[in-house]
C-alpha cells in the first residue's frame with residue numbers, strides 16, 4: 298500500500314472512530330461491570346442516565362442519591378477541589394461535569410470551623426450544584442482529613458451523581474454547542490417527559506443570599522459591608538484575616554441609606570444571571586454617585602459593578618470554570634493564574650466614562666475586571682480567594698483592606714455630601 302493510501306486510511310479510521318465516540322458515552326456501549334473494572338464503584342450500583350436537552354444520552358452508574366435533577370450542564374477543568382466547588386453557591390442550579398477523570402479519591406473532609414465560625418473545607422453549608430457527572434468515581438478514598446466518601450455525602454444531601462460517563466465526549470459537545478440543559482435520573486431507563494426548566498430564568502442570587510445581616514470578626518478595626526449574592530466562605534474569611542469587621546448583607550439590602558456606617562463595600566460571587574439583581578445594581582449605581590471609600594467586587598460582584606457603571610453582560614458559550622485561567626493585569630502587564638467559575642461576562646468593548654478595563658483573560662480576551670479611574674472602585678471576574686485553585690491573587694484582599702484602612706485613617710467622608718446634611722435638608726423641607 299502506498300504511503301498516501303496508508304495515511305488516508307488512518308485519517309478515515311480516526312475520523313470514524315472519533316465520530317463514533319463523539320455523541321456516545323463509553324458507558325452506553327460497554328457493560329457496567331466492565332466499565333468499573335478498576336474502580337468497584339458501588340457494588341450493585343443502580344444505573345443512572347444523563348440526557349442533554351439537545352438529545353445526547355449517556356448511561357453510567359449512580360453513586361449519589363437516587364433522585365432526578367434538571368439543571369444547566371457546565372464543566373470545570375479543575376483537578377482538585379470537588380468539596381469546595383460543589384459547595385460554592387455560584388454552582389446553584391447546575392449539573393457539574395468534572396473533566397478530571399478520577400473524582401472522589403480523597404473523600405470528603407470533616408466539617409471543622411475556623412476562628413470566625415466559617416467552614417474550613419467547604420464554601421457554604423451544603424452542596425449547591427444539582428448533580429455531578431464524573432468519568433471514574435473512586436470508591437476507595439484516602440486522606441488524613443476525610444470522614445466519608447463522596448458517594449455518602451451526595452446521598453446524605455440528596456444529590457444525584459453519575460460515573461462512567463465519557464466526560465471528554467460530553468465536554469466536546471458542551472464546548473461546541475455551549476452550556477446545555479441536562480437531566481440526571483436513576484433507573485433502568487432514561488427519564489421521559491422531562492420538564493426542561495432553565496434555572497437561569499430565576500433570580501438565583503435571592504435563593505443563595507443570607508436573609509438577615511450577620512457580623513463576622515466584630516473586633517475588626519475597619520468595617521466592611523459584604524453584599525451577599527451567594528458568598529463563598531473563603532471570601533468572608535479572607536476579609537476577616539486582613540483584620541476587617543465584616544457585615545454580611547442580603548443582596549437587596551438598602552445600602553444607600555447606611556453608607557456612612559461602612560469603611561468599604563465588597564460584592565460577592567453568586568449564581569445565575571447578574572441581570573436579575575436589579576436592586577443590587579440600583580444600590581451600587583447610587584453608591585457610585587456619592588460614596589468615596591473603597592468598593593471591590595468578585596465575579597458576580599464584577600458583573601454587578603459593571604452593570605451599575607453602564608456596561609452590559611452577556612452569556613459565554615460554555616463559561617470559564619477551572620483553576621488555571623490566565624488573566625493579564627492591564628495596569629502592569631503581569632499575567633496571573635486564577636481560579637474561575639462563571640458563565641457570564643461583561644462586554645467591555647466600550648467602557649463608560651471614568652472606567653477602564655482592569656484585567657483581561659489571556660485565553661479568550663473576555664473581561665476579567667474593571668476599575669474606576671479616579672475613585673477606589675474596582676472588581677475582578679476571577680476568584681482571588683481561590684478554594685480551590687491558586688492563591689496567586691490573594692494579594693487583592695490585602696490591597697483592598699489596606700486601602701480601606703488608609704481611607705479611614707485619612708478621614709475620608711463616606712459620601713460626597715455627608716448624609717447628616719442631606720437628612721437635615723430633607724427634614725427642614727418636610
Ligand SMILES: NC(=O)CC[C@H](N)C(=O)O
Pocket residue numbers: 387565566567568569570571595596597598638639640641642
Ligand atoms: N462565580 C460567580 O460569581 C459566577 C457569576 C455568574 N453567576 C456567572 O456565572 O457568570
